[in-house]
Amino acid sequence: MWRASPAYYQFPAFDDIWLDTATYPARNNCLLGILYTGFSTPANLYQPESRNLTFKADLVALVGQFTDPSNPNALVSDAADLMLALPISLLVRTQLKIAYLLLGQLNDIYWTDAYEIYVADPNTTNMTAQQVPNLLLYLFLDLSKAAETQMH
């Protein structure tokens, strides 16, 4: 956690010890767990209903709470606000949008169409719309690798 300012006697680097080459990969694995693999409760818990539960971010539900998720520009802005402790430029947001939500295309409508079909029917047989959860996953995985993410 980034704090405003450490106590004077903690200078110069006391507030840096939370992150090193051991804790950084561990923190990354934690983010990977939240976004990709999920976390499971142990199989030997006392209460049966608590065993083997998997927790994983539901990114479609998450972006459903954003201001305008069918607009890829707004979606990337909201995702960056959520994930990153410092703002990123429009240029980087646009690169993220094209790379992940538009898969290299330049027209926003391709995301909007796929997203709206998917949200209307998550069991859609439309193979383009079926890619929506994965498009979101790779966007969030990329955001999770930014140094700005670690500063929350």
Next chain:
Amino acid sequence: MNRRHFLRTSSVATLGGFAVQGFASPLLQALRKSRAAEDRVLVIVQLYGGNDGLNTVIPLDQYSTLATKRPYVLIPQGAVLPLAGIGATGLHPSMTGMQELWEMGKLSIVQGVGYPEPNYSHFRSTDIFETGANADQLLNSGWAGRYLNMEFPNYPAGYPNADMPDPLAIRVGGPIGPALQYQGVSMGASIYNTNDALNLTGNLYNHPANADRSGGKLSFVRQVQRQTDLYGDVIEAAAQAGCNQSTLYPTGNAPGAELAQALKIVAQLICGGLKTRIYWVSVSGFDTHAQQVEGGNTTVGTHANLLKGLSDSIHAFQDDLSLLGLEDRVLGMTFSEFGRRIVDNASLGTDHGSAQPMFLFGSQVLPGMLGTNPQIPSNATYQTNLAMQYDFRSVYASVLKDWFCLEPQDIDAVLLNTYQPLSASTQTAAWASEYAKPTSAPATTC
């Protein structure tokens, strides 16, 4: 176990039951040096958007029919660049660079590349081309990722190592796409920041850190990230050691400057000694539904600029490799997620289609054209698409067989089915004797 895999795993050799750790055998060294396939590099140029093949490689024998089907975007016959040796096929007028590569025997055109039951969605068709899936199949690994897994099993566990100290693949100028994934593992390193040729490990989030305390912390986090980045140092060392010789790369506002910058970095890193097998670069913007050409002059406009950028960049890249003495080690390949419709539209554009021409480039390609000009049916309607001549996975199979020297069963394992590699014997006999053949003896033997 084939020879390559034997050599790769031979740093722990067993002699009479005794394990001998990594002894330096001149014989093994010599064998390693002779493994030509392991020095080979594949450079993939992805054209996002669906390239209009009929305005890229133009079928002049169909010109009169084409003229009735494409009243808005048709290139004037006289402006089409001729391809020496085959009169019936030409290139878009802005592709002088690739025309020159053709004349130097460094360009191969594969006509009519596609797949059965084509999908006209960018996302889906990109996914199909990158994963090597059938139209009705979802795969979670990429074809190049499966190839790299075959050569470097268990990656990333145990990597980097003495045999493969460098990234298996490098994506320049974008994120690592589905093609380089294998079972949730990204098989490559990504260089997003292409503007600083000596600081190539910078990722997308490369804002200068603020001068306040938050900036200090940001710099600290980045420093720790860099310390955990296994490949950052080797990439930077290669960038420092490598160089470029060509002065032909487009720069500034010239079409293709971004692609040229990415290819320039690829040449620099190969020159710098990386053993990386696959480099992946891309260009966006081929989705030319409207204003593909300028009204009144179809030889200029969006598509002309895209093709000029592509052609000039690849030409400069080949020039660079030639000057650096690296040409015989590098094979290039272009692809797009699909071609475009035969019949154009009144917005001076073309809509999503199916089969497309692919380019293979480099001193080691069999120069010429594979397949025939696409047939334009005289009764073609707006819905009509070009017929497929080659499955895209047959092109991949050829690269795996002839360039990376895979055995047939390994090719099947990578492509998840059997695809017939392209046969050189069906190549159009294109070469008039006055045109140069590759200057060095082809090294494409396995």
